[in-house]
Amino acid sequence: MSGLSIGNVKKSFGAVDVIHGVDVEIADGEFAILVGPSGCGKSTLLRMIAGLEDITGGQIRINGRVVNDLQPKDRDIAMVFQNYALYSQMTASQNMGFALELAGAKRPEIDKKVGEAAAILGLQPLLDRKPAQLSGGQRQRVAMGRAIVRDPKVFLFDEPLSNLDAKLRVKMRAEIKALHQRLKTTIVYVTHDQIEAMTMADKIVVLHGGRVEQIGSPLELYDKPRNIFVAGFLGSPAMNFLEGTIEDAANPVLAMTSGSRVKLSRAPANSVNRPLTLGIRPEDIAFGGESGVDAVVKVIEPTGSETHVAVEIDGKELTWVVRERVELAPEQRVKLSFETSKVHFFDQQTQQRLDA
Amino acid sequence: MTAMPTNHAAVHLEVQLSSIKRDPVLIGLWIALVAVALVWVAPFVFIVFTSLKTPAAVTSTGAFVPPTELAFENYSAAWSRGNFANSFLNSVIITVIKVPLGLFLSAMAAYALAKIRLKITKALLLLVVFGTMIPFQVMLAPLFTLVNSFGLIDTYPGVILPYIAFGVPYQVFILHGFFRGIPKELSEAALIDGANHFTIFRRIFLPVCLPVLAALLILDFVSTWNEFAMALVLLQDQRMWTLPLGLMSFQGQFSSNYGQLNAAIVMTVLPATIVYLIFQRYFVSGLTSGAVKG
Numbered sequence: 001m002s003g004l005s006i007g008n009v010k011k012s013f014g015a016v017d018v019i020h021g022v023d024v025e026i027a028d029g030e031f032a033i034l035v036g037p038s039g040c041g042k043s044t045l046l047r048m049i050a051g052l053e054d055i056t057g058g059q060i061r062i063n064g065r066v067v068n069d070l071q072p073k074d075r076d077i078a079m080v081f082q083n084y085a086l087y088s089q090m091t092a093s094q095n096m097g098f099a100l101e102l103a104g105a106k107r108p109e110i111d112k113k114v115g116e117a118a119a120i121l122g123l124q125p126l127l128d129r130k131p132a133q134l135s136g137g138q139r140q141r142v143a144m145g146r147a148i149v150r151d152p153k154v155f156l157f158d159e160p161l162s163n164l165d166a167k168l169r170v171k172m173r174a175e176i177k178a179l180h181q182r183l184k185t186t187i188v189y190v191t192h193d194q195i196e197a198m199t200m201a202d203k204i205v206v207l208h209g210g211r212v213e214q215i216g217s218p219l220e221l222y223d224k225p226r227n228i229f230v231a232g233f234l235g236s237p238a239m240n241f242l243e244g245t246i247e248d249a250a251n252p253v254l255a256m257t258s259g260s261r262v263k264l265s266r267a268p269a270n271s272v273n274r275p276l277t278l279g280i281r282p283e284d285i286a287f288g289g290e291s292g293v294d295a296v297v298k299v300i301e302p303t304g305s306e307t308h309v310a311v312e313i314d315g316k317e318l319t320w321v322v323r324e325r326v327e328l329a330p331e332q333r334v335k336l337s338f339e340t341s342k343v344h345f346f347d348q349q350t351q352q353r354l355d356a
Numbered sequence: 357m358t359a360m361p362t363n364h365a366a367v368h369l370e371v372q373l374s375s376i377k378r379d380p381v382l383i384g385l386w387i388a389l390v391a392v393a394l395v396w397v398a399p400f401v402f403i404v405f406t407s408l409k410t411p412a413a414v415t416s417t418g419a420f421v422p423p424t425e426l427a428f429e430n431y432s433a434a435w436s437r438g439n440f441a442n443s444f445l446n447s448v449i450i451t452v453i454k455v456p457l458g459l460f461l462s463a464m465a466a467y468a469l470a471k472i473r474l475k476i477t478k479a480l481l482l483l484v485v486f487g488t489m490i491p492f493q494v495m496l497a498p499l500f501t502l503v504n505s506f507g508l509i510d511t512y513p514g515v516i517l518p519y520i521a522f523g524v525p526y527q528v529f530i531l532h533g534f535f536r537g538i539p540k541e542l543s544e545a546a547l548i549d550g551a552n553h554f555t556i557f558r559r560i561f562l563p564v565c566l567p568v569l570a571a572l573l574i575l576d577f578v579s580t581w582n583e584f585a586m587a588l589v590l591l592q593d594q595r596m597w598t599l600p601l602g603l604m605s606f607q608g609q610f611s612s613n614y615g616q617l618n619a620a621i622v623m624t625v626l627p628a629t630i631v632y633l634i635f636q637r638y639f640v641s642g643l644t645s646g647a648v649k650g
Contacts, residue, residue: 052544073550085541089563099549146549 003028003186004049004154009058011044011210018044019210021058026203028063029184031177035197036207037233042190043158045207049188050079050156063153078147079156082163084139086131086146093118093127096145117148120182121175137168144179157189161196173200194234198222206230228351231279231344237308240285240318242278243348246271254278258314260293265340268354276354279344282308282321288337295320297332311336403625407431407618414614430619434606438620442595443602447627450516450598451580458520459527459572463565466531467557471543481532487525492586495522500589510593518590519580527572534568535561570638578628599624 004026011019019041026032034042047053049060051072060067067075078099086095096117097110105113118124121141131139140160147155157176161169177200180187191197197204198218206213206221206229214226218234225231231239244256252267254276262278298317299310309320309328313336320336328334345354402419407430409423417423434440469481492499499518500509508514538561546556562569584600591597603624606617 050544050548052547072544072548077548079545079548081541081545083539083541085539085545087542087546087560098546098551102550102555146545150549 003030003063004032004188005059005061005064006045006049007059007061009045009048009060010056011041011048011053012056017210019048019056022207022210022212024205024212024215026186026188029186031180031187031189031200031202032205033189033191033197033201033203034205034207035191035194035233036213038192040207041210042192042207046079046156046158046188046190049075049154050077051075076153077156078150078152078154079158080140080143080147080160082159084131084143084163086139086142088131091128091130092123092134092142092145095131095142096127096149099146099150113149113151114145117145120148120179121145136164137172140164140172141175144176148179148183153186155185155187157187159191160189161191161193169196176200195236198234204234206233208233224353225279225344226353228277228279228346231346231353235281237282237319237321239279239281239344241346242280242313242316242318243275244278245273245275248272256314256316258316260314262293262338263291263340264343266356268345268356271345271354271356275348277346277348277351279346280318280338281342282319283323284339284342285318285320285336286339287326288335290335292335292337295334295336297328297330297334300328300330403618403621406614407622409615411613411615427615430615431623433613434616434620434623437616438602438605439594439597440599440602440620440623443597443599444623446512446591446596447581447598449512450519451577453512454516454519454523454580455573455576457516458523458576459569461520462524462527462572463531463562463569464557465524466528466535467553467561469528470532470535471540471556471561472553484525484528484532487522488529492522496585496589499586503590510591510596512596515587515590518586519583522586523576523580527576530572531565531568534565538564567638570635574632574635577631581628582624 004024006022006024006026008021008023009019010017010021022041022045024032034045036042044053048055049062051067051070055068062075062077086092087098090098093114096114100110100113114127115124118127121144123138123141123145126134126138126142131142134142140163143160160176161172164172173196176189180200189196189200201218203215204218204221205215208229214221214230216224221230221234225234225239228241232241242254242256242262244254244262246264246267247253247255247261249267249272252264252271254262254264256262268276293313295311295313295318297309298312301308301310305323307322307326307328309322311318311320311334322328345356346352347354398420405420405422406414408426408428409417409430410425410427413423413425413427465484469477469484474480503509503514503518506514508517542560542564543556546560551559582600583598587598587601591601603617603620606613606620
């Protein structure tokens with residue numbers, strides 16, 4: 001049975017349509033991440049699932065039950081907010097037990113469930129503290145504990161790690177993933193951070209302008225992006241794009257708009273003389289031999305494990321990731337080659353992927 | 357080696373002293389503060405000194421000259437002459453009912469306007485804000501007619517209800533602004549937890565807005581306790597008078613006992629001052645709440 005089913009869901013604020021008929025199926029126990037740039041409608045969609053926003057059109061089902069007109073408390077969901085939304089006058093334990101208290105649960109039952117959730121999240125020593133006495137990571141853990149205690153069918157996370165510093169974010173990322181592996185409850189998680197999406201999700205839903213661009217597993221989306229938007233959005237540093245046309249179907253060559261020519265090992269069918277965008281990930285660029293493309297090094301950014309190099313090919317800036325230790329200097333001329341088996345082709349007009 | 361810290365400390369101290377000495381803005385602010393404090397405290401000094409002077413001393417000494425012999429009998433005489441036992445009780449009953457009830461109603465209305473989305477929310481808020489703009493003096497005559505038609509002249513509800521009506525708009529206006537500043541995720545989290553709006557108001561919002569409520573409580577207590585004009589119109593039976601009306605007993609056409617009058621004023625003002633002193637720390641934090649990131 002589907003954990004969560006979103007069918008042709010639409011949302012309008014007055015005359016402005018923000019969600020244009022979204023269809024998503026999330027299996028029971030799946031970790032789905034809604035990802036997209038600011039304003040793409042991902043948080044609105046999550047809030048519609050939670051019942052915090054009305055649905056203009058379509059249907060949302062949780063565990064097979066249509067929840068369109070149900071109150072948030074009756075949808076069998078729990079939500080973790082970006083700013084934690086903890087009740088400042090209550091202790092961590094009271095925050096976690098509040099939903100059970102409102103549901104009329106007896107004190108021993110509340111204490112037992114809060115204790116279990118606290119044990120899962122390592123919160124036992126902090127249960128008597130108020131939110132102001134907790135660090136950001138601890139507060140987010142209490143917010144997760146509040147969700148766990150309710151034992152919902154679906155967990156909803158609205159950018160829960162955005163308020164944390166980079167190091168803590170990585171730690172909490174792993175904790176949430178471990179929590180999912182342990183509880184095996186359906187999770188819908190909203191983020192604008194594609195690294196979070198790639199590292200945590202079973203399924204990624206890429207949203208753009210209120211529409212679904214692509215749904216699939218992280219590597220599926222990374223290796224076979226359906227269009228230029230998905231290709232450019234997933235991956236850090238982002239994919240490089242070069243515009244040009246294919247010459248000679250037998251020995252394909254990309255004649256770039258700027259003048260350079262890149263030899264290819266394959267090309268999409270019927271692509272000769274058709275305007276194309278070629279996508280190449282920064283890690284699929286390498287030092288080329290004499291037949292390589294001429295490039296000029298502009299900026300060098302060593303990260304330790306790898307070096308990000310901004311290079312210019314015929315006035316077009318590309319990012320190149322170098323994993324080896326090499327000596328490079330700004331304005332140095334280098335010859336580069338592309339891993340031609342890993343290039344992506346997109347139609348310039350439709351922006352859609354062309355399989356080769 | 358050992359001389360270094362001493363030198364450093366000396367230099368640091370010198371820098372500190374010179375910066376204090378040289379700051380003309382700070383000096384100007386202090387002078388202004390002292391001047392304002394003097395202006396503010398002068399009437400209090402005058403009233404307290406006069407309340408402890410005999411009638412002869414009032415006429416023969418300056419207003420700000422301390423009394424040579426303390427005439428405490430002014431207080432006991434004023435208490436009985438102004439029928440303070442009765443008017444004190446009336447003031448207490450009216451204030452103790454009106455202030456918490458008005459605040460509670462205002463807080464509920466402000467929550468509804470700030471957190472429950474309805475099509476008429478903006479129009480309702482406008483209506484409430486409009487209420488703050490009507491001077492009650494304009495309304496005195498129609499108010500008297502209205503209260504009289506209900507048969508509530510010289511009754512506690514007859515004065516408490518108009519007090520609430522005129523107090524609620526500005527309280528709603530202030531609390532609405534405060535509630536709007538509370539992140540919506542807090543009420544949304546509670547909605548998901550299974551709370552209804554009244555539970556959210558009572559369990560989540562009221563505890564958060566205690567400082568603002570304390571500030572409003574002080575303001576409302578003082579203004580209700582000292583209210584004169586409306587009480588004068590609506591309470592005509594002397595047995596129903598509040599303390600400010602009781603002060604009228606001390607102003608006759610042919611006699612004025614300034615010692616007793618000022619003793620009565622001190623007794624009238626004292627409860628409001630005590631309430632202010634009790635809640636003043638909340639008052640300050642309430643006035644500045646939301647001004648900085650907490």
